[in-house]
Amino acid sequence: MYSILLAVLLVISGLLIVIVAMQPSKTNAASSLSGGADQLFGKQKARGFEAFLIRVTVILGTIFLGLTLALEFLSNR
Template identity: 45%
Template sequence: MLHTILLTLLIIVALALIVVVLLQSGKSAGLSGAISGGAEQLFGKQKARGLDLILHNTTIVLAILFFALTIAVSYFDI
């Protein structure tokens, strides 16, 4: 019973994580954006605001939930 509930929650969280990641806007395009994107995100002066901030925080929460539920499902799969 517990395994079924955890597995259902894991599927819902996985689908939500996919949707939230796909809704986020790309930071920059092309190879130059891929190279400088990390440095700009780390040292950039503009912080994310509005919808981008909400999606970013939601992605972090869903990723933590995903890993916790995955560990729980594997632990209770006895």
């Protein structure tokens, strides 16, 4: 059981790295001059493919956390 969960954890972590790397950056050069106020007040919801990537990242992160906790529980028994 431990080996199967560890293999799934490795696959999930690889997918998580790829998904995070695919996300577009949201920084611009002017944000250092404005103090980031444009990010605070000008926040827009992600749409389309970007929203899909965010949703997949949250799901994979949750699965990663759950598998990590399960492996820790199994290793202590």
